Amino acid sequence: MEVKFQEATVNLATGGVKVDTAQPPVLLVHGAGMDRTVWSQQTRYLAHHGFAPMALDLPGHGKSGGELLSTISEMADWVADLIHELDTGPVRLVGHSMGSLISLEVAARHPDVAERLILMGAAAAMPVHPELLGAAERNEILAPQLMTAWAHGTRAHVAGNPTPGLWMRSGCQALLERAADGVIYNDLAACNSYEAGDIAGRIACPITVVVGSEDKMTPPKATAQLVAGFQEVDLRHLEGVGHMMMIEAPDQIREIMLSALQ
Amino acid sequence: MVEPDYLKFDTLSLHAGQEPDPTTGSRGVPIYQTTSYSFVDTEQAAGLFNLEQPGHIYSRISNPTVAVLEERLAALEGGVGAVCTASGMAAFHLACATIMSAGNHVVASRNIYGGSHNMLNLTMPRFGITTTFVDPRDHDAWRSAITPDTRVLFAETLGNPGIEVLNVPVVAEIAHEHGLPLMLDATFTTPYLMKPIELGADIVMHSVTKFLGGHGIALGGVVIDGGRFDWAASDKFPTLSQPYDGYHGISFVEEYGHQALSMRARAEGLRDFGAAMSPANAFHLLQGVETLPLRMKRHVENTTTVIDFLEANDAVSWVSHPSVSSHPDHELAKELLPKGAGAILSFGIIGGREAGRRFIENVQLASHVANVGDAKTLVIHPASTTHQQLSAEDLAAAGVGEDLIRLSVGLEDPEDIIADLARALRASQKG
Numbered sequence: 125m126e127v128k129f130q131e132a133t134v135n136l137a138t139g140g141v142k143v144d145t146a147q148p149p150v151l152l153v154h155g156a157g158m159d160r161t162v163w164s165q166q167t168r169y170l171a172h173h174g175f176a177p178m179a180l181d182l183p184g185h186g187k188s189g190g191e192l193l194s195t196i197s198e199m200a201d202w203v204a205d206l207i208h209e210l211d212t213g214p215v216r217l218v219g220h221s222m223g224s225l226i227s228l229e230v231a232a233r234h235p236d237v238a239e240r241l242i243l244m245g246a247a248a249a250m251p252v253h254p255e256l257l258g259a260a261e262r263n264e265i266l267a268p269q270l271m272t273a274w275a276h277g278t279r280a281h282v283a284g285n286p287t288p289g290l291w292m293r294s295g296c297q298a299l300l301e302r303a304a305d306g307v308i309y310n311d312l313a314a315c316n317s318y319e320a321g322d323i324a325g326r327i328a329c330p331i332t333v334v335v336g337s338e339d340k341m342t343p344p345k346a347t348a349q350l351v352a353g354f355q356e357v358d359l360r361h362l363e364g365v366g367h368m369m370m371i372e373a374p375d376q377i378r379e380i381m382l383s384a385l386q
Numbered sequence: 387m388v389e390p391d392y393l394k395f396d397t398l399s400l401h402a403g404q405e406p407d408p409t410t411g412s413r414g415v416p417i418y419q420t421t422s423y424s425f426v427d428t429e430q431a432a433g434l435f436n437l438e439q440p441g442h443i444y445s446r447i448s449n450p451t452v453a454v455l456e457e458r459l460a461a462l463e464g465g466v467g468a469v470c471t472a473s474g475m476a477a478f479h480l481a482c483a484t485i486m487s488a489g490n491h492v493v494a495s496r497n498i499y500g501g502s503h504n505m506l507n508l509t510m511p512r513f514g515i516t517t518t519f520v521d522p523r524d525h526d527a528w529r530s531a532i533t534p535d536t537r538v539l540f541a542e543t544l545g546n547p548g549i550e551v552l553n554v555p556v557v558a559e560i561a562h563e564h565g566l567p568l569m570l571d572a573t574f575t576t577p578y579l580m581k582p583i584e585l586g587a588d589i590v591m592h593s594v595t596k597f598l599g600g601h602g603i604a605l606g607g608v609v610i611d612g613g614r615f616d617w618a619a620s621d622k623f624p625t626l627s628q629p630y631d632g633y634h635g636i637s638f639v640e641e642y643g644h645q646a647l648s649m650r651a652r653a654e655g656l657r658d659f660g661a662a663m664s665p666a667n668a669f670h671l672l673q674g675v676e677t678l679p680l681r682m683k684r685h686v687e688n689t690t691t692v693i694d695f696l697e698a699n700d701a702v703s704w705v706s707h708p709s710v711s712s713h714p715d716h717e718l719a720k721e722l723l724p725k726g727a728g729a730i731l732s733f734g735i736i737g738g739r740e741a742g743r744r745f746i747e748n749v750q751l752a753s754h755v756a757n758v759g760d761a762k763t764l765v766i767h768p769a770s771t772t773h774q775q776l777s778a779e780d781l782a783a784a785g786v787g788e789d790l791i792r793l794s795v796g797l798e799d800p801e802d803i804i805a806d807l808a809r810a811l812r813a814s815q816k817g
Contacts (some may be wrong), residue, residue, distance in 0.1 A: 138436075140636035141542035141627075161643030167439040168641060186643070187618065247494035255388045266390075282394055283403045283457060287440035289648060291402070291460035291466040293392065298466045298613030298644045378439065 125178075128235035129209050130202075132190030133158065136178040139171025140208060143178065149212040150385060152179040155221030155245065156311030157260075157303045159186030164288070165374035167380060168259065173382060180206070181373050184307055192310045194301065196222070196318045200229030207237040212241040216385050220370060221245040221341065222315050234327035241331040242384050244377070245339060245367045248323065250355070257316060260309035268300035277338035277366030285374070294369060312329040324353030332358040332384040334377070336365035354368075358384060395462065395578070396679045401456030413655040417669045418450040437633055437641075437653060441455075441640065447656050450664040455672050459598070459608050462675075463590050464578040466613030467648030469656065470606060472571060474593025475501050476661035477607030482538070483588055483659065484609075484651045485623055488514025491535040495522035495552070495711070496783050497545035502571065504775055506540075519739060519783070522550050528560050537622060538567055543582060544708070545572040547732045547768050547792045548785040551569065551708050551715035553721060558586025565622060568614045573597070573759065574728045578682040578746065585722065588615040591645065594671050596707060596759025600681050604670035606663050609651055610802075612642040627649055632657075681761065684797050686726030691800040692793070696733050701730075701741070701811040707731035729795040730758050741814040742767050746791070748813035751806035763796035763803050 125143065127134050137160040142148075150170055152163045160167075160179035170177040172250050182199065183190030193199045203226055207215055210292075217238045224246035224378030231238040253270070260267040272293055273281075278290045300308060331354060335347040358378050365373045393401070404415050425431035433439045435643030442448050452470050460468035471477040482492070482505075494506055496519035506517040520527035522541050532539075539561045542554045554570065561568040567588035569737050574579065575596045582590050592598055594606035617626040618639045627645045629635040632654055638646035655712040656662055674681075689707070696705045708727035719727045735741045745765075752763040756771050768786050795803065 140634065140641055159643060161641070161645070164645075165644050166442070168436070168636070170431065172436060173439050206499070213565050253388065268388040268390070270388065272390055279405070282401050283405050283454075283455060285440075288442065288450075288453040289456035289469055289652060290645060291457050291465065294464050294613060295458060295466040295645060298465075301614060302616070302644060352495065374440065 125212065126187075130190065131207055132183065132192055134183070134187060134190070134206060134284055135181040135187035137161070137167050139168035139177050141171045143176045145176065145212070148385070149210075149215045150175045150177045151203070151207065151215040152177060152187070153217065153219040153223030153226050154179070154182065156245065156315055157268070157300045157308035158246075159299065161299065162289060162368070162370055163237050165370060167237045169378050170381065175385060179345075180264070181381050184304065187276065188383045196229055196314050197233070198327070199226045201370070204237050208227060210336075216242070218241045218242040218381065219246070221367065222250070222311055223248065224320055225315065225320075228323050228327065231329055234322055235328055238329055240329050240383060241327070242301035242334070242386070243331065244369050245342045247338070247342040247348070248320040248332055248348055248350040250342060252303075252312045252316040253324050255319070257268070257309070259314055260312050261308070263305045265301065268297045271300055271342055272297040274340045275367040277336060277364055277372060280362055280366055280372045283296055286374060292368070295371070296368060301366060304328070319349070322353070323350075327354070330358070332360065332362060332380070334360045334362060334369060334380055336362045336367060336369045341365045341367040355375040388667065393504055398461045399678050401677050402461035403454040410765065412767050414637050415451060415669060415672050417452050419665055419666050420449075421445050432544050433783070437636060437650045444663045445665065446660050447652060449665045449668070450536055450661075452663050452668040455594075455609065455675070458469050458672070458675055459592070459594070460610055462678075463610045464583045465610035466645050467591065468546050468608050469651045469664040472607065472609045472661045472663055473605045474571075474591065474595060474607035475505065477591045477593075477609045477650060478505060478571070480501055480651055480655045480659065481609045482510065482515065484622045484647060484655050485625060486515055486569070487625065489535060490515050490537040492517040492535050492737065493528060493531040493536055493539050494519055495541035496520060496547060497522055497548055497550050497785060498540075498542050499546045500775060503780070522557075522647055525553070525556055525560060528557055531564070532564050536564070536566060538569050540569045540571075542571040542574065543580055544728055546574070547790060549707055549713070549727065549730060549732065551718045551727065553718055554582055554722060555588055557579045561588075562586070562758040565620045573728055575723065576678060576682055578679055579656075579725050579728060583610075583612040583614070588612045596757070597682065597685070598673035598678060599671040600672055600677070600759065602757060602760040604667040611645065611648040611651075614742065624672070630654070635801050637787040673745060675802070681797060682725075685729035685795060687799045688797065688803065689726070689729045689731065689795040692795050692803055693731060695807065696724070696803045699808070699811055701736050703736050705731060705733045731795070732753065732790050732792045734787065734789040735791055735814055737789075737814060737817060739769070740817055742791055744817065745810045745814035748810040749806055750809070751802055752793075758792070758793065758794035761797045763798060763806075764794040767794050768792050
């Protein structure tokens with residue numbers, strides 16, 4: 125669905141059904157350079173299992189208009205304002221990678237709009253390899269290639285897509301290639317400069333964190349540093365899975381989401 | 387400098403799309419010779435039918451053995467997904483039917499396989515889809531043939547039978563300037579010699595029967611989705627960008643974005659048209675794909691040797707192959723096909739139609755068949771076989787003269803291929 129917000133069009137995938145306002149709203153936030161379709165294995169399922177999923181395209185991403193936002197804080201404020209605009213009440217917020225940082229900041233800065241967090245590929249800091257940042261700044265295809273190479277576990281580089289006929293590696297690279305010039309760099313720079321500080325002390329809502337054992341972008345060690353600050357976290361491990369866990373292990377992620385969102 | 391640690395082409399040819407079978411540990415790809423798949427429960431069944439979760443329902447729509455081949459071919463081409471079909475022609479039809487409807491229009495190269503020409507020229511008009519054929523080298527003709535109803539530009543990476551090299555980047559740019567996708571039949575090149583998606587193509591199709599299989603024992607086709615074309619940038623592609631009642635109002639672009647074509651082609655096209663690849667054929671074709679890099683290298687080497695022989699033979703009036711310096715696309719081939727311009731060539735035989743007939747009847751090692759891309763050397767006289775449905779005018783436009791012999795160079799010892807051709811050429815001149 126498309127909504128007009130702050131003089132721009134915002135696009136949200138709802139699983140192919142009209143949003144049911146009687147169901148608990150779930151807002152899904154994508155990672156750097158990506159869009160709503162990273163949740164394609166989850167949104168339609170959630171829509172038919174008692175939730176009202178809305179996988180958004182951040183400003184300047186996917187089918188959303190608007191100007192790019194250059195810091196995680198700005199993105200978080202924009203998401204919070206959007207939730208108010210949608211008038212859904214507090215949402216269950218699901219974030220991946222950069223989307224997990226945005227979700228953390230939404231919960232910290234705007235506790236009234238987030239009643240639960242599910243984070244995937246999350247860390248307290250996301251330093252970006254300088255050569256990746258440089259390639260992204262120059263809009264070189266090397267940036268999508270490096271992100272794709274590092275974002276998948278060993279298995280995903282060979283096979284294993286449960287959707288017949290889809291090839292994960294090119295799927296990720298093509299998605300990133302479709303981003304307009306400047307989008308990947310904007311997002312990576314935002315991640316690179318983000319400092320969580322005492323984020324755990326600023327978040328009160330329940331939190332679930334999913335970590336892939338082969339995640340090279342936000343390695344388990346980095347996720348552990350984030351999790352260590354929280355007194356209570358629902359931590360889920362996925363063996364043999366990389367950073368793109370929603371696509372690499374869609375069945376497991378659906379199960380985790382369904383149980384954590386209840 | 388840091389580089390992506392992607393698995394390389396030769397490795398993907400052997401491994402992409404397959405893990406050892408989780409139940410039996412089978413290292414080879416098992417043949418899942420089954421029509422249907424048991425559901426866990428009614429909820430899972432409903433989820434599969436409603437595209438809420440992935441999995442197999444019925445082998446007309448997907449099959450685990452076929453899925454390995456699909457994933458492997460998508461990997462080799464650099465596509466986001468692939469849908470295998472019963473034949474190359476079924477793949478061509480599936481791609482057309484997925485993105486077009488009655489009232490739409492195609493701009494196509496006139497130098498394409500006779501079967502593809504027939505489908506566009508004779509069959510599709512019955513369903514309201516028309517085609518304008520153009521000289522693939524005439525870029526202005528591509529531009530000027532585009533109308534408001536045009537939905538796709540179509541050509542072969544190497545034309546048939548003149549082996550014209552398509553300037554893929556230029557024709558892709560023309561297509562994209564008009565908000566249209568470029569669809570290419572890359573059967574003659576295979577992803578070993580050219581990766582059209584990297585050059586700008588949006589949809590790639592193959593007759594997998596040919597070089598990809600290589601053995602000439604199984605039919606198959608594939609549509610590969612490049613994933614880079616924006617189907618929602620205009621209102622030209624409602625089958626992908628608008629809600630579809632066939633799955634309760636789903637919009638494939640909205641839900642699957644860059645994989646919309648793959649998803650719709652399977653969910654609608656295989657479901658409704660049913661031109662599915664059999665699991666046994668997928669298994670056979672996978673055996674071929676495993677050795678694709680090795681075979682294509684040898685095909686190209688043998689072709690070079692055969693061309694040298696033909697050019698020096700008194701019974702041959704001309705040889706057409708992009709590796710020959712006199713070929714109009716020689717320089718373009720060096721740029722777009724650095725590993726070689728394939729193993730299919732045509733040559734003119736002195737003495738015309740009758741000499742051609744005597745040549746065909748006197749080859750012994752080479753096989754006279756309506757096929758190309760086999761491990762074995764194949765010959766044919768297109769004017770009387772593959773292109774025989776074409777009118778004299780269309781034949782001339784397609785560059786098919788009565789003296790033309792098409793040769794698909796195989797993997798035999800090149801000395802044996804040449805000995806066979808030399809014997810048949812001598813016989814052809816004894817009229």
